[in-house]
Amino acid sequence: xxxxxxxxxxQFNTLQQESTATPHNGLAQRQGAPYIxxxxxxxxxxxxxxxxxxxxxxxxxLPMTAADVKHIGWDGIxxxxxxxxxxxxxxxxxxxxxxxxxxxxxxxxxxxxQPAWDSTADLEKMxxxxxxxxxxxxxxxxxxxxxxxxxxxRSDDAYTPGGxxxxxPNRATIVYTNLVRRAFPGLPVILGGIEASLRRITHxxxxxxxxxxxxxxxxxxxxxxxxxxxxxMLEAAVALDENGYAHQQDTxxxxxxxxxxxxxxxMACMVPADYAPAEADVFELPAHEAxxxxxxxxxxATVMLEKQVHxxxxxxxxxxxxxxxxxxxxxxxxxxxxxxRLYSLPFARxxxxxxxxxxxxxxxxxxxxxxxxxxGGGCSFCSLALHQGRRIASRSRKSVIEEVRAMTxxxxxxxxxxxxxxxxANMWQAACAADPARCRRESCMHPSVCKAFKAxxxxxxxxxxxxxxxxxxxxxxxxxxxxxxxxxxxxTALRAYTMxxxxxxxxxxxxxxxxxxxxxxxxxxxPAFEAFLEAFETFSREAGKEQYVIPYLxxxxxxxxxxxxxxxxxxxxxxGWQPQQVQCFIPTPGTVATAMYYAGIDLxxxxxxxxxxxxxxxxxxxxxxxxxxxxxxxxGKKHGQQRKNAxxxxxxxxxxxxxxxxxxxxxxxxxxxxxPSRPQRRRG
Ligand code: SF4
Numbered sequence: 001x002x003x004x005x006x007x008x009x010x011q012f013n014t015l016q017q018e019s020t021a022t023p024h025n026g027l028a029q030r031q032g033a034p035y036i037x038x039x040x041x042x043x044x045x046x047x048x049x050x051x052x053x054x055x056x057x058x059x060x061x062l063p064m065t066a067a068d069v070k071h072i073g074w075d076g077i078x079x080x081x082x083x084x085x086x087x088x089x090x091x092x093x094x095x096x097x098x099x100x101x102x103x104x105x106x107x108x109x110x111x112x113x114q115p116a117w118d119s120t121a122d123l124e125k126m127x128x129x130x131x132x133x134x135x136x137x138x139x140x141x142x143x144x145x146x147x148x149x150x151x152x153x154r155s156d157d158a159y160t161p162g163g164x165x166x167x168x169p170n171r172a173t174i175v176y177t178n179l180v181r182r183a184f185p186g187l188p189v190i191l192g193g194i195e196a197s198l199r200r201i202t203h204x205x206x207x208x209x210x211x212x213x214x215x216x217x218x219x220x221x222x223x224x225x226x227x228x229x230x231x232x233m234l235e236a237a238v239a240l241d242e243n244g245y246a247h248q249q250d251t252x253x254x255x256x257x258x259x260x261x262x263x264x265x266x267m268a269c270m271v272p273a274d275y276a277p278a279e280a281d282v283f284e285l286p287a288h289e290a291x292x293x294x295x296x297x298x299x300x301a302t303v304m305l306e307k308q309v310h311x312x313x314x315x316x317x318x319x320x321x322x323x324x325x326x327x328x329x330x331x332x333x334x335x336x337x338x339x340x341r342l343y344s345l346p347f348a349r350x351x352x353x354x355x356x357x358x359x360x361x362x363x364x365x366x367x368x369x370x371x372x373x374x375x376g377g378g379c380s381f382c383s384l385a386l387h388q389g390r391r392i393a394s395r396s397r398k399s400v401i402e403e404v405r406a407m408t409x410x411x412x413x414x415x416x417x418x419x420x421x422x423x424x425a426n427m428w429q430a431a432c433a434a435d436p437a438r439c440r441r442e443s444c445m446h447p448s449v450c451k452a453f454k455a456x457x458x459x460x461x462x463x464x465x466x467x468x469x470x471x472x473x474x475x476x477x478x479x480x481x482x483x484x485x486x487x488x489x490x491x492t493a494l495r496a497y498t499m500x501x502x503x504x505x506x507x508x509x510x511x512x513x514x515x516x517x518x519x520x521x522x523x524x525x526x527p528a529f530e531a532f533l534e535a536f537e538t539f540s541r542e543a544g545k546e547q548y549v550i551p552y553l554x555x556x557x558x559x560x561x562x563x564x565x566x567x568x569x570x571x572x573x574x575x576g577w578q579p580q581q582v583q584c585f586i587p588t589p590g591t592v593a594t595a596m597y598y599a600g601i602d603l604x605x606x607x608x609x610x611x612x613x614x615x616x617x618x619x620x621x622x623x624x625x626x627x628x629x630x631x632x633x634x635x636g637k638k639h640g641q642q643r644k645n646a647x648x649x650x651x652x653x654x655x656x657x658x659x660x661x662x663x664x665x666x667x668x669x670x671x672x673x674x675x676p677s678r679p680q681r682r683r684g
Contacts, residue, residue, distance in 0.1 A: 062081075062111045068126075076128075083193075086352075089349065095111045095136075098233055120179055133187055134225075135190070136191070137195035163357075163359075186248070188223075191215065201316075203590050216325060222261065226266060227266055227386075231338075285301045285318035299599045305327070309385070309386055310390055315329050333393035339394065344399065367414075367417060370395075370422055372393060378446065401466065401467065408473060432452050433453075445483065453486075475503065485532075498539035502547050505550050506536070507550040510551050514560070520602050582624045596608065596610075
C-alpha cells in the first residue's frame with residue numbers, strides 16, 4: 001500500500017529509501033514524527049509444553065461432532081475453531097494446522113467448518129468449549145471470496161465441498177462471532193485469519209466503498225490474532241488457562257480479557273481510552289475518526305503498521321470509537337525446529353470423510369510442498385506485508401524431504417510434485433544479514449535487491465534435485481512465484497529453475513512495465529523483467545525445450561492511467577504476446593495500495609489518477625483484453641494460434657478462466673489484491 005502526503009512524506013518514506021540498518025534510536029529521532037514514541041521490547045514466551053498439559057494423541061481427524069469427540073475418547077473440547085472453509089486436514093488449511101498444533105500441546109480442539117449461520121446448532125454439536133472459540137472467515141477475506149473485481153457475485157468457492165459458493169456468509173468473522181456469542185455466552189472469542197488480520201485497524205472496504213472501523217469494534221470479539229497464528233494462539237490458550245478462564249461462564253471476577261491479551265505478542269484487543277503502554281516505544285496510529293476526515297491518514301496508518309510488523313519490537317495503538325485498539329508487538333516467527341515440528345504433525349492430507357463432494361482447493365495442495373513463510377518483496381498490493389511479514393521462516397531440508405516421502409506413500413500418488421516453495425519460490429532459507437528491527441526499507445527487493453538479503457538459491461536447487469531423485473517421484477516443478485529479480489542474482493540457480501524444474505510454463509509477476517506504476521507497486525523495473533526473459537529463453541533453448549513465461553499483469557492499479565495500459569499493450573504486441581489473464585486491481589482491506597486507492601495519493605503524497613468506477617476499470621482492462629466482458633480474471637478470446645512465448649492456455653474461455661482461478665488459488669495468501677480466489681499455501 002501506499003503513502004501519504006507531504007506531511008508524511010515523512011520519515012517513513014525517506015527512510016524506506018535507505019539501504020539497510022540505521023541505529024535503533026533512529027525511531028525515536030523521528031519523533032518529530034507525531035505518531036511515534038519510543039520503543040520497548042515486548043516479550044512473551046510459551047514453553048514447549050504448557051504447565052499442567054501433556055501432548056494428546058493426535059486423532060485421525062479433528063472432531064466435528066459429538067460422536068467424533070466420543071470416538072477419540074475425549075469428554076469435551078477446550079477450543080472450538082470456527083472456519084469459513086471446509087475442513088481439509090492438510091497444513092495449508094488453518095483449522096487443521098492450528099488445531100493439530102494445539103492438540104500437540106495438550107488442548108482438545110474441535111472444528112466447526114462452514115457452520116450454518118441461521119442457527120447455533122452447528123456450533124453446539126460438541127458442547128461448550130472449556131477455554132475459547134477461535135473464529136476465521138477462511139483462507140480469503142469473505143467479501144473477496146464472494147465478489148469479483150467488478151463486484152459481481154462469484155458462483156464458485158474453491159474451499160467448499162463441491163466448489164459451490166454460498167457456504168459462508170459475507171463478513172464471516174462478524175457473523176460467526178455473533179453466532180458464538182449466542183451459543184456460548186461469556187466464552188472468549190478470538191479472531192484470526194486474513195480477514196481479521198487485514199481489518200485489524202481502520203480499513204477501506206471496496207465492496208461498500210466505505211471506510212470501516214477496526215474489526216474488533218464491529219465484531220465484538222475479544223481479540224484478533226494477527227499474522228501467523230500458531231505461537232500467539234498457543235500463548236492465548238495458556239494465558240486463559242492460567243488466568244482461570246477454563247470452564248467459566250461467569251467471568252465477572254476474573255481479570256478483564258484485554259489485560260490478559262495485551263500481555264501477549266501478536267494480538268489486537270480493545271483497551272480503555274486512557275490506556276498507555278507503559279515506558280514503551282509505540283507506533284501511535286492516526287485515530288479512526290481522524291482518518292474519516294483526512295483520507296491521506298489511512299495511508300499513513302497503513303505504512304506505520306507495515307513498519308510495526310517488520311520492526312517486530314513495539315506495539316501500535318489506534319484510538320477508535322472512544323477506546324483504543326492495541327496491537328501488541330508481532331509474534332516471533334516460528335524457528336526452523338518449530339516449523340519442522342509443525343509440519344511433521346500427522347495430517348490426514350485429505351478432506352474430512354463427512355464430505356461427499358471434493359473441495360477443489362485440495363487438488364493443488366496435495367501435490368505441492370510449502371518450504372517457508374514470509375516474503376521479502378513487500379509489494380504494495382500484497383496482504384503478506386501485514387500478515388506473514390518480510391522475515392522468512394523456513395523448514396529444514398530434512399523436514400521437506402520427509403513430507404515428500406509421506407506424499408509418495410499415498411495410494412493416489414501419481415509421481416509429480418506440482419510446486420515446491422512459499423510465497424516466493426526462491427526465498428527458502430533466506431535471511432537478513434543485518435538487523436531487520438532497524439531496517440528502514442519497505443521492501444527487501446525494491447528498488448533493488450538489498451545487499452543484506454541472503455538467499456540460499458543453490459541450496460534450494462539442491463533440495464529440488466534431491467526430491468526429484470527420490471523413489472516414486474517422476475517430476476518436480478516450480479510452477480509459480482519465482483521472484484525474478486532475485487533469480488537474476490544467481491545465474492546457476494536460474495539456469496536450473498528453467499532447464500530442470502519448469503514444466504513447460506513458468507508464471508512470474510511483472511504486473512506492469514511502466515516505471516511510475518511499478519514504483520508504486522514496489523516491483524522491479526522493466527529491464528529486470530526483460531533480462532529474465534532473455535535468460536529464460538536462452539536456457540530453454542539450451543535445454544531443447546519449448547517453454548513459456550506466463551506473466552501476471554494488473555490493470556487499474558492506483559496511479560496507472562489508460563496511457564500506461566496502452567504502453568503495456570504495445571510492449572506485449574511487440575513481443576507477440578496476447579494476454580489471456582489480466583487481473584483488475586481489487587482494493588482489498590489493509591494494503592498500502594488500497595490506501596493509495598482510497599486517498600488518491602501516492603507514497604510521496606502526490607495526487608495520482610485512480611481508475612475508480614467500474615467503467616474506468618473496465619476500460620483499462622479492455623485495453624489489454626478487448627473481449628473482456630466484465631468478470632474479473634476472465635480469459636480473453638480463444639486463440640487458434642499461440643505465438644512464441646504466448647500464454648498457451650489453449651482451450652477457450654471456460655478452461656482459461658478455470659486456469660486463472662487455479663493460478664489465483666496458488667498464491668492467494670500472499671496477494672489477495674491480485675489473485676483473489678487462489679487457495680493459499682498457508683493461512684495464519
Ligand atoms: S534484507 Fe530486508 S530486512 Fe534486512 S536490511 Fe535488507 S531490506 Fe532490511
